[in-house]
Amino acid sequence: QEQLVESGGGLVQAGGSLRLSCAASGRTFNNYAMGWFRQAPGKEREFVAAISWSGGGTDYRDSVKGRFTISRDNAKFTIYLQMNSLEPEDTAVYYCARRRGSYQHITRFEDDYANWGQGTQVTVSS
Numbered sequence: 119q120e121q122l123v124e125s126g127g128g129l130v131q132a133g134g135s136l137r138l139s140c141a142a143s144g145r146t147f148n149n150y151a152m153g154w155f156r157q158a159p160g161k162e163r164e165f166v167a168a169i170s171w172s173g174g175g176t177d178y179r180d181s182v183k184g185r186f187t188i189s190r191d192n193a194k195f196t197i198y199l200q201m202n203s204l205e206p207e208d209t210a211v212y213y214c215a216r217r218r219g220s221y222q223h224i225t226r227f228e229d230d231y232a233n234w235g236q237g238t239q240v241t242v243s244s
Contacts, residue, residue, distance in 0.1 A: 120147065120233055121233070122215070122235035123141050124212065124236065126238060129243065131242070138199040141196045142195040151223065153231055154167045154213070157213070161210075165227075166186065167186055169188045179226075185204075217230060218230055
């Protein structure tokens with residue numbers, strides 16, 4: 119089973135930036151849409167962003183549009199989440215996940231994703 123490993127989290131002041139990475143172990147990575155989700159303390163996990171298998175399509179939750187950018191490098195089997203203008207409300211554990219089924223459209227629904235990483239903590243101080 120393909121493994122996903124997130125990295126790049128940390129502590130940053132409001133207004134700062136971080137870039138998260140999610141590296142996949144499998145060579146079928148290029149065939150799957152990928153997503154980023156997050157879970158804040160005491161809250162349910164929520165969709166953040168998704169990218170199609172080709173990288174040509176993306177989707178974002180409204181609260182991060184214009185601040186976050188999802189991208190992928192299929193040659194490196196890695197997706198990224200560039201986070202700018204971070205706000206304390208962005209504090210959460212961030213997870214990457216692989217879409218169920220190859221060559222599927224991107225989606226915001228957690229149940230449409232199968233493989234999950236272990237998560238990386240992002241803390242934004244005010």
